[in-house]
Amino acid sequence: MAQDHPTAEQFVEFLSRTPGDSRRAEKTRIVRHLLAGCPPCCGSLQAIDWPQERLDRLLHLPGGSRDEAFESERPAWSGYTYGPVFELVEQSLADFLADMPPPAEPTEALLAELDGQPLAHHEALVAAEPRFADPQLVRCLVERSHNARYEDPETMLHWASLARISADLCTSVSAGSAPRLEDLRARAWGQYGNALRVSSRLRDAEEAMVKAHAHLRAGTGDPMLRARLCEQRASLHTFQRLFPEAIATLKEAAEVYRELGETHSLARTLVQEAIACVYAGEPETAVEILNRAVPLIDHEEDPHLLLAACHNIVICYIDLDQPEQALSLLFDAQELYKEFNDAIILLRAAWQQGRLLRDMGHLRAAESALLRARKGFLERDMAYEVALVALDLSSVYVRLGAVAGVKQTVVETVPIFRALGVDREALASLLQLQKVADKEHQAFELIRALTARLETLGHPQALK
Numbered sequence: 001m002a003q004d005h006p007t008a009e010q011f012v013e014f015l016s017r018t019p020g021d022s023r024r025a026e027k028t029r030i031v032r033h034l035l036a037g038c039p040p041c042c043g044s045l046q047a048i049d050w051p052q053e054r055l056d057r058l059l060h061l062p063g064g065s066r067d068e069a070f071e072s073e074r075p076a077w078s079g080y081t082y083g084p085v086f087e088l089v090e091q092s093l094a095d096f097l098a099d100m101p102p103p104a105e106p107t108e109a110l111l112a113e114l115d116g117q118p119l120a121h122h123e124a125l126v127a128a129e130p131r132f133a134d135p136q137l138v139r140c141l142v143e144r145s146h147n148a149r150y151e152d153p154e155t156m157l158h159w160a161s162l163a164r165i166s167a168d169l170c171t172s173v174s175a176g177s178a179p180r181l182e183d184l185r186a187r188a189w190g191q192y193g194n195a196l197r198v199s200s201r202l203r204d205a206e207e208a209m210v211k212a213h214a215h216l217r218a219g220t221g222d223p224m225l226r227a228r229l230c231e232q233r234a235s236l237h238t239f240q241r242l243f244p245e246a247i248a249t250l251k252e253a254a255e256v257y258r259e260l261g262e263t264h265s266l267a268r269t270l271v272q273e274a275i276a277c278v279y280a281g282e283p284e285t286a287v288e289i290l291n292r293a294v295p296l297i298d299h300e301e302d303p304h305l306l307l308a309a310c311h312n313i314v315i316c317y318i319d320l321d322q323p324e325q326a327l328s329l330l331f332d333a334q335e336l337y338k339e340f341n342d343a344i345i346l347l348r349a350a351w352q353q354g355r356l357l358r359d360m361g362h363l364r365a366a367e368s369a370l371l372r373a374r375k376g377f378l379e380r381d382m383a384y385e386v387a388l389v390a391l392d393l394s395s396v397y398v399r400l401g402a403v404a405g406v407k408q409t410v411v412e413t414v415p416i417f418r419a420l421g422v423d424r425e426a427l428a429s430l431l432q433l434q435k436v437a438d439k440e441h442q443a444f445e446l447i448r449a450l451t452a453r454l455e456t457l458g459h460p461q462a463l464k
Helices: 008-016 024-035 039-047 052-059 068-073 083-097 107-115 119-128 135-147 153-169 178-198 202-217 223-239 243-260 263-279 283-296 303-319 323-332 343-359 363-379 383-400 403-420 424-435 440-455
Strands: none
Touching: 107 119, 107 135, 119 153, 135 153, 135 178, 153 178, 178 202, 178 223, 202 223, 223 243, 223 263, 243 263, 263 283, 263 303, 283 303, 303 323, 303 343, 323 343, 343 363, 343 383, 363 383, 383 403, 383 440, 403 424, 424 440
16 A cells, blocks of 8 residues: 555545546545555544444445444445456556567667668558567657658658558557557557648548547557547647537647646647637637746747747737737747748748738738748648638739739649639639739638638648
8 A cells, every 4th residue: 555645634625526526646546545445544534523334334345344234234336346447457557557578670770771761662661571560660650750740741641651550560469468559559540640630631630530549449548648639639620620629629638638747738738729719710819828828838848839839829919910919929939930940830930921021011021921931832732831822922912013913823823722622613713813903802802712711621820
């Protein structure tokens, strides 16, 4: 029995609360002491005037010496045998803590072999060679995929796909136990689904997330893994414009992080919740949430998260038609941006800068920034971003009265719209923009409508 006994005050609080009110870890500790009939804890309960009979009812487990008359008065349900429950808990702990056997080949050597091969050969190599079915390799591939999220969506998806293939080929022996294998596959499929989302393949992402959660349910019950998958599922909900579902799923993850004392991870869920609010058209709420998140962020642990929070606060002020406030915050965040050389972060910064310069009337500078952003997104086949930047660029040309600029931008954007699979009405509206390029009010109305239509397909502006 652990020596960390609950106090009398903790017993009073625990016994007076409704289920779910107290912290899970503390409840588990108290229940463990009670079910074991811990003598010091019995003394604590007697000290708060609990009669012996009440103690007996609370603490006794079947199988011990009991008064027969008392036994006859016990309700039928109180004869429940806890042995199977304890066995299940012990087995779950054993599964969770099981040691993995050492890999047949060092993970570093496997990664080096992959890096020495063309990317196009990777999937066939991992699928064909049993030595690549290695849990530690899966974790490394998941990490590589995660680290590429601000550099290149295709690279992110590539490493996630390899992680999924490798995890599906791993065995319960190599993972340490069958539930540990399920956890491994849940992690790999979750990252794969997240990478599909970033690549705007939302239907495939949904299917991958369903598989990830199926593996999670068969796993060890690792709360951190469950919370992480909740975050990934919430990001997908946000892209699908299922904002209430996204926020509810993030609150589930946040509760886990609060109970485990994971403050930085809690901050991450708040940033994601704020992003959902931005896309739900609630920038004021998003600013309030982001202001709560920023003090909780560990900059050294995850500098990207602090940048994401600042980036999205700027977006909120742009959406609130407060460009001066947005520009002031963007200026303050310049040192943060200088810490990164991630291509996508720099492109989003250029896009953001272009929108701000446009709103403040610096139209030629806005044109330059938006052209740079569009070119970079086009080089990375990021179609949603290219289309939305093109609409922002068109709005600049409308303000400049540059009809030729509007028409040329439309011509270049038509194939992007077609690649995105937008409906005929949206494509017709884009073509109509050429005809009203010299009519400012009508042009702006079309641009706003087209932007809203595109944002139902994906949400690329935020940093996550």
